[in-house]
Amino acid sequence: MAKIDNLLATIDMESISDIHITSGLPPMSREDGKLIKVNEDPISFEIVEEYIKDLVPDKYQIFKEKGEIDFKYNNPEIGNFRVNAYKCRKSNGIVMRVIKSDIPKISDITDANASVLKKFTELKDGLVLVTGPTGSGKSTTLAAMINEINNTKEKxxxxxxxxxxxIFETKKCMINQREIGEDTFSYASGLKAALRQDPDIIMLGEMRDKETIEIALRAAQTGHLVFSTLHNMGAVASIYRIINSFEASHQNEVRIQLSSFLRGVISQVLLSNEIGIGRTAAMEIMICTQSIQNLIREGNYEQINSFIQMGSKYGMQTIGMDLKRLVNxxxxxxxxxxxxxxxNMQSV
Structure with missing residues (x-):
């Protein structure tokens, strides 16, 4: 039993995403996007130091030399965690991300938009993006969609x-989860290898550079269904982000690729519920109809929002439309x- 377990056992892991422990401050947890004190008792420098030594005795010297270290911590009775320990000024800090095994259903995330999101899980190939700012629930939406496939298809x-x-449990699908830095060097190297591992579906935690985007587009072109995220708000901004990752001389080629293999974009934010408990996802949904494919191919991105507004029969909506639904x-x-x-300084 690790020394930190006495503290962790006092926290309801189901309702939080992260735990923050910093020398000289009370421990805090992140719940519904807000930092809340676990108790009022500041934790001393010595205790935080003991926590780190106890959690990673074999890597403690690396922490002392580099000033930060990433590792995993598992306790079957408490939970699974991804941990970052770090030095800050003359103190130490620990942030523990709770790794959830209880994956929500799509309808738990968005009942009103569930049928549209489920249609994305039925695709045979192409690229589907879930975008939004940090902390907007992108990973949870992706996990729910992957789990929908896991429950319904043999892939x-x-x-x-x-x-x-x-953590996904094997149901109908065979699911191999690989962690960057642990199981493979980078998104790009892992994605290259994945194309040789006979996948039907690839889920990329993030498309963060040009090389990863290139390989993801190639995967979508060669009969795979690719899900990934981008850190931006709005379907049009996502298209700009991908195109502008490339040199001007290659952008026309990328537009043609994207117009052919982008299947849709879900762009979301989380907002606090009226009742004061929990948060709800508001979603912009773009589906790549023939008209939108043509706009992408021609570079007429500024017209896409109008087609999203008029595309409700396909399941499309702007973020403003969904926000107003949630208010009403x-x-x-x-x-x-x-x-x-x-x-956000935008008219919705």
């Missing part, structure tokens, strides 16, 4: 993640809606 799924946030249903407050609009 080989390879995931590349940094870190692994949900009483799920989120007008104040929460207004705050989001003001902070």
């Amino acid at each position: 080989h799924i390879i995931t590349l993640e940094e870190p692994i946030e949900y 249903s009483g799920t989120i407050s007008k104040e929460e809606y207004g705050n989001w609009v003001n902070q």
Whole structure:
């Protein structure tokens, strides 16, 4: 039993995403996006130091030399964690990300949009993106979609993640989860290898560089269904992000590829519920109809939002349309809606 377990045992792991432990401060947990004190007792430098030594005795010297270290910690009675220990000024800190085994259903995330998201899981090939800012629930939405496939189809799924946030149990699918830095060097190297491992579906935790985007597009072109994320808000911004990752001389070629193999974009944010407990995902959904494919191919991105607004019969909606639905249903407050609009400085 690790020394930190006495503290961890006092925390409800089901309701939080992260635990923060810093010398001289009370321990805190992140719940519904907010940091909340676990108790009022500051933790001394010596105790945090003991926690780190106890958790990774074989790597403690590396921590002392480099000032930071990543590792995993598992306790069957408490939970699974991805941990980063770090030095800050004259103190030490620990952040523990809770790795969930209880994966929500798509309908748990968004009942109103569940049927559209399920259609993405029925595709045979192409690229599906889930985008949004940090902490917007992208990984949870991806996990729910992968688990929907796991429950309904016989497929080989390879995931590349940094870190692994949900553990999938084998149901109908064979699922191989690989962690960047542990099982493979990078997203690009893991993705290259995945193409030689007979996958039906590839889930990339993030498309963070040009090389990864290139290989992901190639995978989508060669009969694989690829799910991934981008850290930006809005379907059009996602298209710009991909195109602008390439030199101007290659952008026309990438537009043609993207127009042919991008199947859709889900762009989401999390907002606090009216009742004060939990958060709800508001989603922009773009489905690549023939018209939108033509706009991407021709580079007429500024017209895409109009087609999303008019595409409700296909299941499309802007983020503003979904936000207004959530306000009208009483799920989120007008104040929460207004705050989001003001902070994002966009007309919705």
